[in-house]
Amino acid sequence: MDTSSIPGMELIQVADVVAREKSIDREEVMLAMEEAIQKAGRAKYGLERDIRAMIDRKSGAIRLERWMEVVEEVEDDETQISVDEGAKLTPAVGLGEFSKQSLPPIEFGRIAAQTAKQVISQKVRDAERARQFEEYKDRVGEIVVGTIKRAESYSITVDLGRAEAVIRREEMIPRENLRQGDRVRAYIIDVREEQRGPQIFLSRACNEFMAKLFTQEVPEIYDGIIEIKGVAREAGSRAKISVLSNDPGIDPVGACVGMRGSRVQAVVGELQGEKVEIIPFNDDPAAFVVNALAPAEVAKVVMDEVAGRMEVVVPDDQLSLAIGRRGQNVRLASQLSGWYIDILTEAEESERRQEEFRTRSTGFIEALNIDDVIAHLLVAEGFVLPEEIAESTIEELANIQGFDEDIATELQNRAVDYVERETTRINEALDKLKVADDLRAFEYISLAMLLSLAENNILTLDDLADLDNEELVSLLGEHGLSDDAEAGDIIMAARAHWFDDEDDQAADASDSDAPDTEAEAGEISADASDS
Incomplete structure (x- = not known):
């Protein structure tokens, strides 16, 4: 851009056009032009000199000056003068001030004009990126609509109108065929500064994208009447979303499905046919897991709250339905509920319980020298180890059906003896x-x-x-x-x-x-x- 050939007012008009097209501040464009003229001035009058250019913001007139600072001790003859020399100037210039010498306007050659154009273009790009970052940094978590500018195997570049964004391969819906020119909706997952400038990252595969789609399609969610409690999703295949109604008169599942499935179908259509199951949330973890495993029927649930595990027993003919294709149904239910879920058939559960019962009973028979009836009663009461019997009170043991105080006392004495013998045996083995x-x-x-x-x-x-x-x-x-x-x-x-x-x-x-x-x-x- 050869600014020397542009009359003053036209220079102002150029700045206005660039600022409007790039959606950046006009002052940013003027500063970029000044820097370009300064760079050309230094190339002509000396790179080591402090050459500064000023453009009048109203008339567009260009002023070129050489600045020299007044200092006590001159270290650089090109940019500094002494206090004595400053005092001789008209008007005099004091310590810490600058002497300003007007320079004749420069005629831009081809190389100088090209350099100026590069400086202005770079500054405008930097200002445009800064504007994009400021505009989008607080929009993480929103859905945006754009046009695909470039579609490659590893990423897609999306033109958002005022900025460009990227959808990386791992954030695309698998097997989705997006092409250049297609309109696409996506979720802003991150906006961050990088060496090449601010980058806006989008996703169509994250759980939050589905939640936002439901928020757009279901007014009750947008208004806060219905709350999305969780989303578990395998993009492009299947998803489960749990919802809770804050109004007893509104069915959260029905509201999300819509008349004849219109609302959920709008979401499914955006997600390229992904199968979506809407599940009512329940504060009771066991009841919630039963809902999450739908459409499979559940016969029994056993919870281990310490380990965060849940053992779910289903009828034999429901096993494949509960597990799902390649374990997908139980995996999504586990993600949605936050519990590790172990699926068993009724036959497997019965066999395992019987095996545990036999193992524990045999352990008590051998350790305490008791008959199988008493051992079965102890196991049925929930005892697992002789140590638990040794630590129990006589009253607790005597309350077991079929026991009296004499049996309880004898059992505890035998358990204490066993624990002491085992402790001695183990300590001797540890010594060896x-x-x-x-x-x-x-x-x-x-x-x-x-x-x-x-x-x-x-x-x-x-x-x-x-x-x-x-x-x-x-x-x-x-x-x-x-x-x-x-x-x-x-x-x-x-x-x-x-x-x-x-x-x-x-x-x-x-x-x-x-x-x-x-x-x-x-x-x-x-x-x-x-x-």
Whole structure:
């Protein structure tokens, strides 16, 4: 852009047109033009000189000046003058002020004009990107509509009108065929500054996109009467969305489905035929999981709140429906509810319960030397280990149907004897295996678990800390450890001393930098004063 060939008012008009087309501030364009003229001026009069250009904002007149700062001691002859030289100027220029020397206007050659054009274009691009960032940084979480500008295998570039955005491959709906020129709706997942400028990232595969689509299609959700509690989705295939009505008179599922399915079909159409199930939310986790596993029927639910697991028993003919194709139904239900769900048939559940009953009964018979009737009564009451009987009171045991105080006392005595014998046996075995004191003092595992670890050459706390979750579950599965999360908690507790050691080393290093004695501190102080 050869600004020297543009009359003043036309220069103003050019700035106005560029500012309007790029939706940026007119002042930004004027500053870019000034910088371009300055760059050309320095190329002509000396790159080391402080050449500045000013464009009159009303008339468009260009003024070119050489600035020199008045300083006490001149270090750069090209940009500084002394106080004495400043005093000789008319008018005089004082310390810290600038001497301004007008320069004749420059004629732009081809190279200078090209350089000026590049500077202006770059500045305009920078201003446009800054404007885009400011406009979109607070719009994360909105749905936008744009036109596909470029469609590639790894990403799609979307023209939003005032900005460009990107949909990466992992944020596209699988097998969706989008082409250049297509109109597309997407969810803004992120807006961030990068080296190449602000980037707007969109998604059509995230859960939030579906939630926003329902918000647009269902007025009751937009008004807050119906609340979306959760979304679980495998983009392009199947999704589950849970909804709750804050008005007892409004059915949340019916409102989301709409007349003859019009509302849900609008969402399904946008998602390229993705199968969507709308599920009523329930504060009772078990009831909610039953709803989430629809259309499968559920016979029984057993919850383990500590482990966050739920065992769901279904009729034999409902197993494949509950699990779904490639496990999709139970996987989505698990994501929606936040519970790990284990599906069993009634036959499998009955067989497993019977096996557990037999195993526990046999354990009591062998440990306490009792007959199978008493052992069955203990198991039926919920006892698992002899240690639990030893820790119970006589009154609790006597309240079991078929027991009296004499039986309860005898059972507890036998349980206490058994626990003492086992403790002695295990401690002797640990001594022979030379188990380290730090592992024996570790409070997160039982003595029986400790012996199983030692028999597998886990002899120190560091040995335990080096295990991963799967290894620990395999070693202690016979003792009831079957959950990866619980195994992870044990391993992290075993690793805690590693971080304590790091803190101690840091403290020791800090202490070593300080004087060891008062005398040494005095010597350091004396040396410092001598220097």
